[in-house]
Amino acid sequence: MLLKTIQLFCCFFLLSITYSQAQTAIISGVLLDENNQPIENVNISYSNSEGTQTSAVGDFVLEIPANKDITVTFSHISLKPIVQTFNLKSGERFEFNPVMNSKEEQLGTVIITGNKRKRVEGITTIEPKLLRKIPGGNAGVENILKTLAGVSGNNELSSQYNVRGGNFDENLVYVNEIEVYRPFLIRSGQQEGLSFVNSDLVHNVDFSAGGFQAKYGDKLSSVLDITYKKPKSFAASLDASLLGGSVSVEGTSKNKKLTGIIGVRYRDNSLFVKAKETETNYDPKFGDLQTYLTYKVSNKFDIGFLGNASINRYNYEPQTRQTNFGTLTDPIALLVFYEGQERDQYNTYFGALKANYNPNKNLNLKLIGSTYHTIEEEYYDIFAQYRLGEVNSNIGDENFGEVEFSEGIGSQLNHARNDLDALIINLEHKGHYKKDKNKFSWGAKYTRENIRDRVIEWEVIDSAGFSIRPPGHIPSNSQPYAPYAGPLEPFQNVRATNDVTINRVSGFVQYNRTGEIGEHEIFYNAGIRTHNWTVSGDNLTSESHIVFSPRAQFGIKPDWEKDITLRVAAGLYHQPPFYRELRDAQGVVNPKVEAQQSFHAIIGGDYQFKMWDRPFKLTSEVYYKSLTNVNPYTVNNVRIRYAANNNAKAFATGLDLRLNGEFVPGTESWFSFGYLNTKENIDNRGFIARPTDQRLKFGALFQDYVPNMPNLKVYLNLVYNTGLPGGSPSYADPYSYQNRLPDYKRADVGFSYVLVDDSKKFEKGHLFHNIKELQFGFEIFNMFNVQNSITNTWVRDVYTKQQYAVPNFLTPRIFNLRLGLKL
Known part of the structure; x- marks a missing residue:
């Protein structure tokens, strides 16, 4: 009854269109x-x-x-x-x-x-206040991105996202023009904790899903460009919930030359993890400290500092698990009893200095230096004993839901001692020169990456007393009816130690111009990037590579009665390999790996119009990517493992549509739709679906409030994605298994009651007089309690030698309380 009431309540909000206070x-x-x-x-x-x-x-x-x-x-x-x-x-x-x-x-x-310039450049701008209001398992910038067309993410515990057929490693992220990184060893979304971007510090969010300019770096899929605040006066904020909290303080000196903002965050995923089917002792500690400081030396020269320290502890001690699957007529259950634990830590430290000099109003020169240091440990020994069998489905029976007949009994031991220490140093110069309607941009960057990595992982699987040998190395035998006399081997065994140094020199030049053709406004830019990198290290032969990436955009705003903007973009995009792409599944580094190359062609436009006397915009883009030198990979949760071999080619084609506007006066909402078809051809064996082949995507973000009670707000976040490839064993030949996971369906809703805001102030002397905003919230994650799965656990029945795909479900319905305060 409660669920039906909530569903009807939310549908009512979706259909209601009423008036609210003016926005500024x-x-x-x-x-x-x-x-x-x-x-x-x-x-x-x-x-x-x-x-x-x-x-x-x-x-x-x-x-x-x-x-x-x-x-x-x-x-x-x-x-x-x-x-x-x-x-x-x-x-x-x-x-x-x-x-x-x-x-x-x-x-x-x-x-x-x-937004005129951004319209012709195909850039989506997201209002910062949405980042803090819209509910989600991992609320923030990435949570909003996943509602956009062309962007998908099937794991609410992860801040990672795929864009138009690319993987997590193909997305550029900048904060104040400084590239940021994510940890290397993280395997699952529940280990991630916090995204780098602190929503409390954000001033502006720009996002491009493809066809971006030469001034941005060398990745294949997208650019997320974040600008942090430069405070004008004192302010403070507090956000607290059952998932953690954040505090930020900002201010400026008396002479306005020094400004600063600092934010502290803490995250605890226990609410999600303890609601899953695995009973566990779970003790996570995810926290970070970020600051952005600026000092105005003179009217022509200023300096900025961006700093971040993130400490993540992940302690996990599973106890039992029961997963029911199969059909109503043939229900099956997997029961697992665990011993052992996992203890991981990911500590990252980041610092950047940015000097900005304006000799005159037409010339701008920048010098940026940054250092990123990550120290990561992944230690676990987990022993699992399992039973696979038929479930008692007789309602009313005292043994209802229990396994009555075991079809498979076995055990599994997983061990890891993985350590990684990476130091990345960047030094970059950028410049801009304006002359009338012409703009020239250039840049040069030096990067040094030093990665020290030790991988020790092994897995032993025993089924009914028989040790299962590694996949692909099983000799002919008649087990379990006759013993196998060969030596025992781990099912999986990876041991490697690497000390790798990568030196990179990259740069770009770009020309922009705005003008007119008759009565029509036009914009175009053309540029080229180059990137040279050298891989060296212990027991490695030094290898050097270079690539060139020309890119161009053209946009026109015709002098029509309708407000329409049209644009096209094309270019070559290269992704020189990072350390993850150089290391294969056995931990061996291949310095000969080339840059993956993609030719992008995009045609798009947007139409701004008024409906119900309120502003709306319809945006559409058709895109095509032709990829060569592709480095094939597999995905398990959020862990990507590459073949470290440019032995494939691929393509991606699709359509993105998005309608956004004031469906409810004074609030922005949108609906998005995406179609994607991406396939790859490995070793000329034919085209098959890539791991990111998310065919259909629907997303919606909706804001509303209760009629006659404008202080009671509601925020709805809906996502539907068709199933990804990945329903097959990770070791399987993808040409033999093209199974897909079930469709991903999720609805998160948040309610908040605003006690204080710009429209509701209190008199001097009142307790709330100095408070700018105060609100209480209630959130429901996975409102309809859909059982989404991220991977499968494969269990073998020793009698029939059949393998069962046991889904690893994501989070069920969760309730959360939230408090927001601004001074």
Whole structure:
């Protein structure tokens, strides 16, 4: 009854379209004179508003209404005024840095919209406030990305995602133009803990699912470009739930030259793991500390520091497990009894300095240095004894649900002592030069990667007293009816020690231009990247490689009655191998591995329109990728193992559609649909589905509130993905097994009651007077309790020699409480 009530309640929210309070946007920047000196006491206002003034260092922050044309006037007693019109989205922060002079009248006749450039570049912008509101097992940036067309993720405990047929390793992630990394050894989503990106610190989120410019790095699939806040005043926030919590504090010095924001997070996945079918003692400790500091040395020169320290402890002691599967007429159960434990730790430390110099208003020069250090340990000894048999399905029987007849009895011992120590150092220069409508960009980067890695893993499987030999090495025998006299061997045995150094030199040049063809606005860019890398190490022959990647984009906004933008993009994208791609399944490093290459071709466009007097946008893209020098791989949960051999070719083609807008006034929601077909040909044996062949994808993100109770909000996150390949044994020949996992279906819903926000303030002297926002929330993860599976455990019946695929289910329905506070 409760479930039906919740379902009806959520459907009611989806159908309700009502009015809410007006939304706002922020304009900020610095006003300079003709000599590039800051101007104090410039009056900034719009309509009949009170407005604001620039500070002693020329900066300002102005809040304006969103989703409408707002004309802003910048005036000073000794300078000519500037009049400019803006039209910004709800919650958007737009940076505007005009120059005031005394010689000529300055009148802005062009409406400035913060997303015009991004429309023609095919970039999706996500409002930062959504990151903290939308419910999900791993809430944050990646949780929102998985609702977009072309982006998929079938594991709510993981922050990893696939884009248009690519894998987790093919996505670029930048924070303030600094590339960030993820740990190497993590095997499952429940070990991940925290994403690098701290949602409390985020100012802007841009995402490109393909066809991105040459200025971005060398990956095959996507770019996530995050910008952290540069505070203008003091603020603090607290977010706490049954899954952990976060605290952030931001502020600025009295002279506004020093700004800083710091965030601390803690994550505990016990709520999810203890609700799964495996009974366990689980003691995770995931935490990190991040900070972003800036210091304005002068009006032309500033320095920024980004730092992160992450400490993750994963202690896991399984006890028992029972998984029921099969059919109603032939139910089967797997019972497992465990001994032993797993103790893992992943400690990462990251620091980056960024110097930004503007000699004049047309030239910008940057120097970025960063260091990433990860120390990882993966230790486990787990002994499992199992029974596989028929289940009593007689309702009312005192033994209902128990295994009455065992078809298979066996045991399994897993052992690992894996250690990894990686140090990655980067030094990069970037530059931009503007001349009228032309923009030139360039960059050069040196990277040194040193990885020290020891792998010791083995697995022994015993079934009814017989040790199962390694797959692919089973001689002809008549077990279990006659003993096998050969030597015993582990089912799996990997032992390797590697000390590898990779030196990389990369760079790019790029040209951008905006202009007109008749009455039509156009945008185009063309650029080329190059990347040279050398792999060396103990017992390795040094190998050097080089690649070139030309890329181009063209966009046009026709002078039509309808607001339509069209764009095309094409180019070569290379992914020089990282350490994971150089190491094969046996732990052996192959320095001869070439860069995977992909030719991208994308045609897309968007249509902005009004429905019910509210803004909407329909975005569509058709894409095709032709991949060569492909490095085949297998995926188990979130662990990828490569063949370390460029022995395949592949393709990916698909369609992405997304409709977003104010289905409910003042709130942004969207619906997305994706179709993907990606296949690979290994050793010229023919095309088969790639591990990421997610054919159909549907995602929805919806925001609403209760009529007549606008302070009671609801947030709904829906995802449906068709099944991925991966329903076969990991050691199986993919050409013999093309089984798929079941479809992934998930709905997360969150309710929050807002006690304090911009529309509801308290009088001075009240307990809540200094609080900017206070809300309480209740969340339901996996609302319909769908049994999604991420992999299968394969169990052999010794009597029939049949193998059973026992699903490893993900998280069931979970309830969570949440508190949010901002000062």
